Amino acid sequence: MKSEKDSKYIDLGERGKLNLKNKLNDLTGKEWIKFSKSWFIHTPPRRKEDEVLHPAKYPESLVEEFITFFTKENDFVLDPFLGTGSTLIAAGKVKRNGAGIELSENYYNTCLSRINKYGFENKLTPILGNSENIKELMIQNNIINKFDYVITSPPYWNQLERNSIRQKARKDKGLDTIYSETKSDIGNIKEYDEFIEKQAQIFDQVYDLLKDKGYLTIVTNNVYFKGKLFPLAYDTAISLTKRGSKSWILKDEKLWLQNDKPLIALGVNSAWVGNRHHQFCLIFRKEEEANALKSK
Numbered sequence: 001m002k003s004e005k006d007s008k009y010i011d012l013g014e015r016g017k018l019n020l021k022n023k024l025n026d027l028t029g030k031e032w033i034k035f036s037k038s039w040f041i042h043t044p045p046r047r048k049e050d051e052v053l054h055p056a057k058y059p060e061s062l063v064e065e066f067i068t069f070f071t072k073e074n075d076f077v078l079d080p081f082l083g084t085g086s087t088l089i090a091a092g093k094v095k096r097n098g099a100g101i102e103l104s105e106n107y108y109n110t111c112l113s114r115i116n117k118y119g120f121e122n123k124l125t126p127i128l129g130n131s132e133n134i135k136e137l138m139i140q141n142n143i144i145n146k147f148d149y150v151i152t153s154p155p156y157w158n159q160l161e162r163n164s165i166r167q168k169a170r171k172d173k174g175l176d177t178i179y180s181e182t183k184s185d186i187g188n189i190k191e192y193d194e195f196i197e198k199q200a201q202i203f204d205q206v207y208d209l210l211k212d213k214g215y216l217t218i219v220t221n222n223v224y225f226k227g228k229l230f231p232l233a234y235d236t237a238i239s240l241t242k243r244g245s246k247s248w249i250l251k252d253e254k255l256w257l258q259n260d261k262p263l264i265a266l267g268v269n270s271a272w273v274g275n276r277h278h279q280f281c282l283i284f285r286k287e288e289e290a291n292a293l294k295s296k
């Protein structure tokens with residue numbers, strides 16, 4: 001006869017045991033522990049033709065892992081900087097619903113056609129617009145429910161403007177080297193501090209769209225520009241924790257190690273310039289109680 005302790009679990013064989021009281025996801029304890037490591041090496045498959053035009057797409061396989069950890073089946077995922085729609089495609093693949101905002105019509109169209117090709121059963125809504133108006137855009141698109149999880153990769157400040165060797169190779173192939181020329185593209189903000197503040201203002205709105213105790217993952221990086229490192233990942237982490245009643249709780253960083261990127265000669269025989277082959281996945285949580293306590 002099964003004891004009371006045993007009936008809380010379903011044995012999923014190789015995957016391990018699923019605790020029926022798991023509040024966050026549909027993973028077994030074994031899978032949970034595996035994901036909790038603070039770094040991972042992720043080698044994505046080569047990008048397909050319609051995806052390669054975008055200068056900084058993240059792999060669906062990576063997003064899938066995060067979504068699977070931070071949500072349950074049929075939950076709702078949001079991406080305020082949608083690009084070519086990797087987040088929505090990852091969401092569809094693991095049977096979650098989702099919505100996202102993209103400013104560039106080109107990338108929005110790529111996203112639409114990619115989603116249509118898959119024919120997912122879940123509801124996936126890409127929206128063409130400016131994330132500075134994200135709350136308004138959700139109302140206009142009849143999205144009134146709160147999201148369970150947010151994952152996104154905003155522009156890395158002015159990183160694409162740099163005339164790096166990698167950018168030159170893209171230019172030579174006729175591929176995009178910037179997202180767009182419009183002023184509302186936050187990747188076109190010249191001043192670093194202004195970028196940090198604008199980015200934080202958008203996440204203030206995202207805060208209101210996420211359910212309490214929901215998580216937010218931001219994939220970003222520090223940026224080397226004009227001979228020095230701008231600590232964009234660290235400043236992103238700090239700035240979002242200092243937003244008054246909309247302060248996020250920073251929970252962790254998870255490092256994405258890119259072991260497949262070729263090394264290029266940077267500063268050789270002259271000075272230190274690193275080959276940056278990792279990215280930061282910053283993990284935040286919305287905890288209303290913590291903000292309420294602060295205001296007392």
Ligand SMILES: C[S@@+](CC[C@H](N)C(=O)[O-])C[C@H]1O[C@@H](n2cnc3c(N)ncnc32)[C@H](O)[C@@H]1O
Pocket residue numbers: 054056057058059080081082083084085086087101102103104107129130131132152153154155156179180184185186187
């Ligand atoms: C790092 S890319 C995201 C790529 C995406 N994760 C993917 O896999 O395709 C950042 C995206 O933010 C978009 N963007 C920049 N400013 C925006 C804004 N104010 N509102 C909405 N999207 C914006 C850019 O056009 C770009 O596609």
